[in-house]
Structure formats: structure tokens, C-alpha cells
Amino acid sequence: MSTLIAAENLGHAYHDEWLFKNLTLGIQTGQRVALVGINGAGKSTLLKLLAERFSPLEGKIVKNKFVKIGFLDQEPSFPDGYSISDFIFSLENKQQQLIREYEELIEDPNPDEQKLNRLYEELSEHNAWEYEHEIKTILSRMGINHLQQQISTLSGGQKKRLALAKLLIEDPEIYVLDEPTNHLDIDTIEWLEKLLTSGNKTILLVTHDRYFLDNVCNTIVELDRGKIYNYNGNYAYFLEKKSEREAADESTFQKNKNLLKKELEWMRRMPAARTTKSQSRIDSFYDLESKTKQRTDNKTVTLNVKMSRQGNKILELDHIGQSFTDKNVISDFSYTFKHGDRIGLAGKNGTGKSTLLNIITGYLKPEKGIVGKGETTVYGYYKQGGLAFNEKERVIDIVKSDAEYIKMADGQTISASQLLTLFLFPPKKQHGMVEKLSGGEKKRLHLMKVLMQNPNFLILDEPTNDLDIDTLNVLEEFLENFPGVLILVSHDRYLLDKMSEQLFIMEGNGDVQIYNGNYSEYRISLDVAKDKPATKVVKADTISSAPAPVKLTYKEQKELDDSEQAIASFESEIAALTNGLSEIDPVNYQQIQDQTLKIQTIQQHLDKTMERWLELSEKAGSTT
Template sequence: MLGLLRQDISVSILSTEQVSHSFNDRWLFSDLHFGLLKGDRVALVGINGTGKSTLLKILAEIVEPTKGRVVKEKGLRIGYLHQDPDFSDLKTINDFIYSADNEQQQLIKEYEQLIENQDVTSKKFLEVTEKLTALNAWEYENNIKTILSRFQITNFEQRIESLSGGQKKRLALAKLLIDEPDIYILDEPTNHLDIETIEWLEKLLTTGSKTVLLVSHDRYFLDNICTEIRELDKGQVYTYKGNYAFFLEKKAEREANEILAADKARNLWRKELEWMRRQPQARGTKAKARIESFYDLEEKSKGPRKKDQVELSVQVARQGNKILELEGAGFSVPGKTILSPFTYTFKKGDRIGLAGKNGSGKTTFLNLITGNIQATTGKVDVGETTKYGYYRQEGLQFQTDERVLDIVKNVADYIEMKNGEVITASQLLTKFLFPPEKQFGFVNKLSGGEKKRLQLMRVLMANPNFLILDEPSNDLDIDTLNILEEFLENYPGVLILVSHDRYLLDKLTDQLFIFPGNGEVVIYNGNYADYKLEQEALIKKPEKKVEREKPVETKKKLSFKEQKEFETLEQEIETLEQTIGSKTEELSGTTDHVELQRIANEIEDIKNTLDEKTARWMELAEFI
């Protein structure tokens, strides 16, 4: 269904009521109706500057709208993930994770502190563990630990001010997931996450009937999470029931129809304008009706025209036969190997994606091949004609008094385009949608997306033949991303892409360098989708592979081995449940601190084993 969304606020758990908001004397939207029903999973999309983040903040009641109000169900708890989280008045991770007004969280915090304290009395320890049992908080404690470990948060006493921007974003997301709100409002949640964590987050957000509203440029994430896409465009919200590809198709159709209608109105308006100029002052009734129609037509003629688009058509420097050779190149620091010796000869047309968890060595590898750090073992041999273009994740570096035009002129005053045309820095900026008034403005006045676009332009204008893009999709709007993809598909040089966006990796690379996290680099011939399928196939049971080859109409039955496993599991699960019961009684019958800790650890291990065996029992039970 396509059209302006007008939901009935009476059935929405959260909605706007005739909300209007202005920013810098410009109306972002007016009389906007936007509602969420329980269980909705909605993606909000639109180009930079349309007001997506502002709308999220209004719904989360962080920003007060200029006009109108937000209506929500009584007692509704909203969890909001900001692009740049604020940690004012909080010193350590511990202070942030465990909310003062959450009894379970405060008990878990106290329990963790008691474990670390060697001088704690057994009476105090027993008192806290009994309270945790009474509140059924042991599972909650396990969930908290699972979430924090997923986001690589282990040192709870670390000061928040010492964290990087990416670490702060992960910390804020972890806290939101721990709190389990009624509505998850997420602004670019996948930024600074590795692919494995994104896939885990997808499963978590789609488990149960969670209500989710998110802004993201990660296409696979949108498709896997959301059942509906809403586009904010020129102050209106358009709804698309379908996936991202469906949205792109219908959006293009809608824009083409709007442009066509506006063009017709403009042509007719010009003819009517000539008639208006010929008319005398005294006019009859029919003439007055035609005059009123003229003014209606004039309003329609102000409709959309064909939009300006970023032009990516820069020249690529000539590339020789020798590009880049790594001969046992590695990097280590005292006591730790960051990158094990690695050998590879880059070839013309290489399109390589780097995949691995945060901290697995990807950035070290990029710094090594670009000469920002020197190899501690082996050799890095760069060809004479190799010209790097390195788009860094940390963003554009600039002085507070630098203007947009200065950023470009610092590289070159004139730039050669793909067709051989030589243009000025100002003309190139215009092609990248920076009009003259923006060119002479200060860089620090640009939005996050505009800074990223300027950074991309500065990298490409140097005419690189070896392009390295580190998380290019962060903060770029959808239109610019689509144009970047088209440019990269036809890019003739070597491309290295680091991205959590699996869609980009699949579309633009045909080879992966996998970083498992142990310092090694594993070469895989294929894109990320191929790699994922292969990994899933490796962990499947042989019996399942055989069954999948049978005709569709043949119902799967348990093999003799699986039937025996099923019967054994029933007995094992019953025994484990009895053991947990007896251990729990044993826990309340002792006051020795060391003994209490030992029994608690045993119970946790048994519960983990029970969960694994129960999951396997349920899997087999489907075929009984």
C-alpha cells in the first residue's frame, strides 16, 4: 500500500497528533500524523536533512515539537538509541548499566561487587542470593552478561570518558536491550557493530512481539527486521508494505508520476498566464472562475522537478602491472601478535571485502598496506603507479575555521573528470550537491551526512587507482549510497571494502579476507552470502543433508540413532532438573562464602547444559 500515512491514533500505542516542527527557520514537517501499533516493526527512511532523527526524538519525547503533541499509552516505556549518546553525570560503565530505579539491576550490581570483594561475609552473600532467587533474577543476570559480552563490554569500572565514539554507541545499545522497553526507537543501530553482532541483534529484535522503529541504511538489516518502510519526504510520510527493493521500485514510480504531473501543470500554467495578462480589469463570472483555477494551477506547477544527483565520474590514475605485494608481512607489539605473516599479490580488478569482529586486525591491515605503520615481519612492496584513496571510518579531519571550499582546494584547484574535462574545485563541489552558499560556509556547520559526502569527494578527487573504503555507508543518505554503489560497480581500479553492510559486500566484492581474531588472515573466494552459506552447511548434521535431498513430499522421520538420542535426552533432562533442585536446596543450607560461590557456579553450568539439551530435544520432537 502506498500513500500518505493517516493512522487512527486511538489504536496506536504511540503517535503524533498534528505535529509540526521547524529547524533553523525551516519547517521539517507540518501537521504530521505518525502512529505505531503494538508489534509494528517499521523502518523510517529519507534523505539527509528531512527530519528523520528529529521525528524519532519527538516520538521518544526528547524534543518538544514546535506545534502539536505526542500521544502514548499509559505507562509505556520507550527505549531510544541516539546517534551520539550522552553520558553526562555518569563516570563508569557500572554507573550507566545498572539503573538506580531498577531493583533487579541494583541487586545484580551488588551481587557482582560481592563476588569481587574478598572480605564479604557469607551472611551478606546469602542474603543477596536469596533476594535474587525471590525476584527470579538469575536468568535476567545471565541475559545482561550475554548482551554485554556481545558488545565486548567486560571492564565495568572503565571510565566512560575514555571510550571511543563507537564504544559509547555500543554501550548505549547494550543498555537499551537490557532494559527491554515497550518500544525500541533506534537511530542507526548497526553503526560500529560487526556483522556477527548485527545478525545476533536481528534475531533478538524479531523474537516475540517487539515494537521497533528504526532509521538505518543497512538494506539487509531493514529487510530482516522490518515489515513496513515509511519514507519521510518533504514533510509527508509515505508507507510501503514490503521490503527495501519494493520500496525503491514504488518510490521511483511515485516520484516519476509527481514530476510528470507537475510538468503538465507548468506547461498549462504558462498558457493560462498569457490569458491572464490579456484580460481587462473588469471580468465576468466565467472569467473569475478561470482566474481561481489559474491560482490552483500555479500551486500545482510548484511541484517537484527532476532532482539533482551527486555525480561520481572522476578520472582513475593509470595502473601498472605491479600493484601491491605482501611477502610474509605481519605486525606485532611486545607480547602480542596483531597480524600474523601474510602473503598476497594484488591483481588488477581485485574487489576484496574485509570481514571480522571489531578488534580482529582489519584496521591494522589497512594501515600496514598504506604505509601508516611499518611491518614488524616480512615486506610490503607498493607498485610505482599505485595511488591510494583511503576513506576512513573516523571521518573528515578539519580545522574549526576551515570553509568547505578550502577542504577541496587543499588537495587541488583543478580536477580531471572521467571524460577528460578539467573543472574547478568549486564546480566539483556543485556536482557533489554543495551549492555556492554552502561552499563558503564553515565545515563544522555541515550535517553528519554532508561531512561524509565531502570526505568521499576529497578521496575520489585525487584520482586513486587503489580505493579503500572503511564503513562508507555510515551516515550517507540512501540516494548517495545508491549512486556510490553504481560508481563502484564500474570502478576499474582495485577496491578494498570494510563494511558491516552485507548488501554492499555481496554487491561489490567477489573475494573476502576473513579476520578470525587470532591474527590470521584467511582468503575466501566468493562474497559474504557465499561464505555464510558455506559456514552454515559445515555445522549441519549429515543426516539433515541426506534428508534434504529426498523429494519434498517425503516427510522426514528420525533415524535409529536420532530416536535413541531423543529417548536419552528425556532421561538426561529429568536428571538435570532434579540436580538443579537439590543444588538450590544445598545453596540455602550453607553460609560459607567460598562454598556458596562454588555451588552457584555449578548451578549456572548445569542450567547451560540443560538449555542445550532441551533445545536439541525440541528439535527432534518435531519429527516424532
């Protein structure tokens, strides 16, 4: 493999603070590299330097001048006055210009037939029909349909998808992607995974999505306190080796700490004679002091804020209905929330997820139905768009505007400054301006403000966007122990699988289906149903307080009959997958792991179906 791009002795500072110095990194043909590290470590800056968006303060970027780099910024910018069509189609590309003219013409309700015939001939002459289909597929997947629309009218998420579409159409030699899965629904993420792993693409990306990272990348590069660590393997391998490295670092740190204490005593003795001391030993002291101080900055976020008491009545949705400009978003949805509900809200972009959340929290009054909120219910609503911070305000003043003191889960009361420190905002950042925070740090500040409200009904709308993986791990630990109601909207399949026990699925036609299980189980049930038309995907009914009937209803009898077929299908699927394990090359660990995970997930689905079958069988037997 040849090196396509390399960073040599790279150094760069931001707001007078060095992010890294003497950093060296090479990306080879066919490598798909994930760059990981905590928020503020300099990941986005490193991507921009490698994409040649600006020059480093120290060192250089080396690449062949003919190598084309495609860069997806976390927050893309666009030329003023451009339409989607202006941005997407390159003036230098004859095929793209023909496709542009054709696509714009067929959008016209009364297209010029002569122009259409001419374009048909030219597209055929330039062998552009396959390319046209490819471009149309990419635009459709990204939800881009109206080429004449002005970019200035698009939302932030639409702009990110537009920038990604442009990059995929250009198909550069090197893909440099900063959070490519933000603002994509899960179906589109899975499609993007297949696209990026086809061919021999060279990729460098930053992502918080661990399933995406595992499915796309074959190398992980960690940026930690200005240094680079390379791991040739998947995310699980990275975690294992990182843990080993940190254990070694901890041992070295303790030795350095003990040595520093001795050297400090030496430095303090006989200050008047300091000029006679060994200069090399003095230099070594300051070097050791710098290393030890740097090591102590590496802490973890702690989330343990207090939860408000929750009464018996939490929230009741009674025959909710909502539509916008003749589009039916929610038809007739009812649900009574229970203690400990952990619900994942799933559906494609534009199916009404945010509408349902706004109805639940009272930001939107539904056209039909009743929302009955319990007196003790306290919402904590982390919105996808984030908070509109005053960039010129100090970080600590943002927190103090809510409360000077905050009560923690253990009953302890701490100051706003102490809470910020727990959330990895040291005093220097606390008294600095919001504009100096990275995108991920702003999201962490937003999350902290939400948790400060001591909610017992927590709604997280895409909480993973721009958060580093370390913070996500801590968030997951907090959510696992959170005793209140949780509603989670996320394109992060790992988080949905781990945190949700039930799904509200927005179908896009006004229907909201309720499914008992996590996202992977739901997808497998759809695959099984697709492969076996006779198999029914079992979905849970809306919770009802009505007493159970004394015999099987028609619906229950049909469910009992269908579950027998479903059980047979699941067992057959497990047997086939188990037999297939012996055919996989033993060194192909990733394929074995994926196959095993699929077997385990189907087995869980089988167990649930068996439980329901037994329940219905016993009930049917008791009435005979």
C-alpha cells in the same frame, strides 16, 4: 492493533529551514517500522521528536503517558563522571542493583565470600538469575566487559554499543533506533536481528543496512521533501512502489511545468493592471511555482571522477607481522594484489582490520615483513572515523583546499562548486558552514574528497555509516564500474555480497584467511561445515607466482578427496531446501524468497567446488 504513539500535524525547522510541515504518522503495537529518506530529509529529527527529546515547532506528539520509549541516538551522550556500571544499572530496579553488586564483586580477584553468599540468596529470592544471564549476554555481545571503566575513556563506537546495551536491557514498549548497526560486527548484527524480531516488539528505526531492514522491519515509511509515504512490505516492495510513485510524480511535474510556463506569461502581461487580476489565480501561480521548484531539487549523486593510471606492480605484502602489547594481530601474511581485485575485509571488532589497512596504506610500518608499493599506485582511503572538519569553515572552502578544478572520468574539467552540486550540495549549502550539515552529508563530503584524489586503489572502511540508501545505491553503481583495486570493510552484508569477490578474514588470533567468494557464500560454507563435520571449507591459498607442479601434491590430493564429500553435501542440502519450498505457505513471499536465495547461494558454492574438482581430476588423470 492499538496505536502506541502518533504525530499529529507535525512541523519542525532546522537552521531556519522547514524540514516538514503538517506531518501525520502513527506507530501501532507490534509494528517494526523503517524510516527511509535522503540525508538531510529530517529522519533523525523526526525520531527525536517521537522519542520526546524536544518539542516540535508545530503540531504535537500523542501517546499514553505510561508507554515507555527507549531511544538510541546516532551519537549518544552520557552524564559526566559515570562508569559503565553507573549507566547500565537503574537505581529504581532492585534486580538490576543486585546484579550490579554481584557482577562488580566477581570482577574482584579476591571477592568477599560472605557478600557473595548473601548475593546468591538475594538473587534467588528475587528470581534474578535468568535476568542476570540475559544482561550478561547483552553486555558480552556488545563487547562490554569491565563495568568499573569510566565512560569518558571509551571510543565513539564503544559508546554507541553501550547505549544500545542499556536500551536492550530496559526492553521498552517502543524502540526508537537511529542507525543501530553502526559499530557492530556482522555476528552481533545477526544476533540483534533475532532479538528484535522475538516477541511482539514495537520498533521505529533508521538504518542504511538493507539486509537488516528486510530481516527486521514489516513497514517502510519514506520521508521525502517533507511528506510521508507508507509502504506495508519489505524493501523490495518499497522499491517497486516508490518507482511507480516517482513515475507518477514525473508525469505530474511535467504537466505542472507546462502549466507554470503559461501562467508565468499571464503574470507578466500588463503589470500595471495586476491589481485587477484574479487573486485566486495569482495565489495558484505561486503555489504551482513552489511545487515545481521543490520537485527540481530532487536529484541524484553522480560519481564519475577520473582514476589514475595503474601500472603492473600494485602492492605486495611479504610475510607481514604485527602485534600490540603482547597481542598478536597479524602473524605471517603475504599477498600480491592484482588488477581488478575486489576484496572484502571481514572479522569481529578488535581483530585487526584497521591495523591491516594502516599497514597497506603506509600509516603503520609493520614489525615484520615488507610492503612493496607500485610507483603508480594512488590510494583513496575513506576512514571510518571521518574527517576532522572545521565546523566553522564553509563547505566550498573545504573542497577548494584540495583543488579549485577537478578532472572527471570523461576528461572534462569542472570547478569545485560544480562538483559539489553533482554531490547534492546546492549553492546555498556550499556557502554555508559545515556545522549546518547533517551527519550523512558530512560523510558524503568526506567521500567526495577521497574520490577527488583520483585513486586507483580504493579503501572504504565502513562507508555505509550514516549514508542514505539512495546515496548507497549510487556508490554501489560507481564501485561496480570502478576498474581499480577495491578493499571494502563493512558490516553491511548486502554491500559485501554485491561488491566483493574475495574475502580476507581476520580470525583474531593473528591468522588472516583468504576465501574465494562473497560473504553469504562464506557463511553458508561455515554452516555446511558445521552440520557436516567431514566437509572441509575450501579456502584459497595466498597468491603465489611459483609454477604449478606436474602432479598432485599431498594437499591437492586431499582437497580432491574432500571436494567429493563437499559436492555430495551441497547437493543434499539443495535437494532438502528445494523439497521444503513446497511446504511453505504460498502467501509467505518473504520466506519463499529467503529459501530461494539460500538455494541459489549454495548452488553457486557447489558450482565453484565442481570446477575445482574437475580441474584437479583432469590434472590427476594427466599424470597417470
